[in-house]
Amino acid sequence: MALVPYDENVLPALSKLHQASTEFTLANHRIRLSQDWKRLGVAAVVWDAAIVLCMYLEAGNVDLKGKRVIELGAGTGLVGIVAALLGANVTITDRAPALELLSANVRENVPPDQQGAMRVSELTWGENLELYSPGSFDLILGADIVYLEESFPALLRTLEHLSAEVLLSCRIRYERDERFLMELRQRFNVKEVYYDSQRDIHIYKAGKSRSSTEL
Numbered sequence: 001m002a003l004v005p006y007d008e009n010v011l012p013a014l015s016k017l018h019q020a021s022t023e024f025t026l027a028n029h030r031i032r033l034s035q036d037w038k039r040l041g042v043a044a045v046v047w048d049a050a051i052v053l054c055m056y057l058e059a060g061n062v063d064l065k066g067k068r069v070i071e072l073g074a075g076t077g078l079v080g081i082v083a084a085l086l087g088a089n090v091t092i093t094d095r096a097p098a099l100e101l102l103s104a105n106v107r108e109n110v111p112p113d114q115q116g117a118m119r120v121s122e123l124t125w126g127e128n129l130e131l132y133s134p135g136s137f138d139l140i141l142g143a144d145i146v147y148l149e150e151s152f153p154a155l156l157r158t159l160e161h162l163s164a165e166v167l168l169s170c171r172i173r174y175e176r177d178e179r180f181l182m183e184l185r186q187r188f189n190v191k192e193v194y195y196d197s198q199r200d201i202h203i204y205k206a207g208k209s210r211s212s213t214e215l
């Protein structure tokens, strides 16, 4: 078996990492997600930032009913699934290798009559953005997607292209993560709307106009 380097500041608890599935009760639903850390790595385990963002949405901080939502770097899909269960029309995206597990988790957890309002599709940040028209979403969601410095310019380009309000749930681990936030602040009005001290997760709202961050 390959030895997986483990850094408790970065990865979910080791015991959770190797579970083939994990369960949550959120939005009045029991959600069971398949995980596959050994095959797919970071995209195939649930991160604390996703759990905190789901609890923030579940608490009613954002009115999701009928909203057009896109999730970036969705991984196992927890956030997008919860947003759909709370009434949003959700496009859940990630890189191609993550999509099979993501689609299976959506099929397993979203009631059949709501699956029509959902789409799972490939979105590698900065690539083929013409497939996603600016203004076609009301809200962008992202959980633990700020961690790879080389991806920051493409991620910022993607956020700017989609041109919608953004909710980013992050653990700030490194100086480079702070640098990303500085870059984000140069392009958007950014406000921290929540901090979970137990899990050390921040939620930031970013909007193009000042009024959108003053909700």
Ligand SMILES: C[S@@+](CC[C@H](N)C(=O)[O-])C[C@H]1O[C@@H](n2cnc3c(N)ncnc32)[C@H](O)[C@@H]1O
Binding pocket: 042, 043, 044, 045, 046, 047, 048, 049, 050, 072, 073, 074, 075, 076, 077, 078, 094, 095, 098, 123, 124, 125, 142, 143, 144, 145, 148, 151, 154
């Ligand atoms: C740390 S995981 C977080 C997964 C999930 N959002 C969660 O919080 O449980 C980071 C996610 O970002 C995705 N990702 C990384 N680089 C990406 C890129 N350039 N384009 C699209 N997705 C990317 C990964 O595939 C992975 O699913």
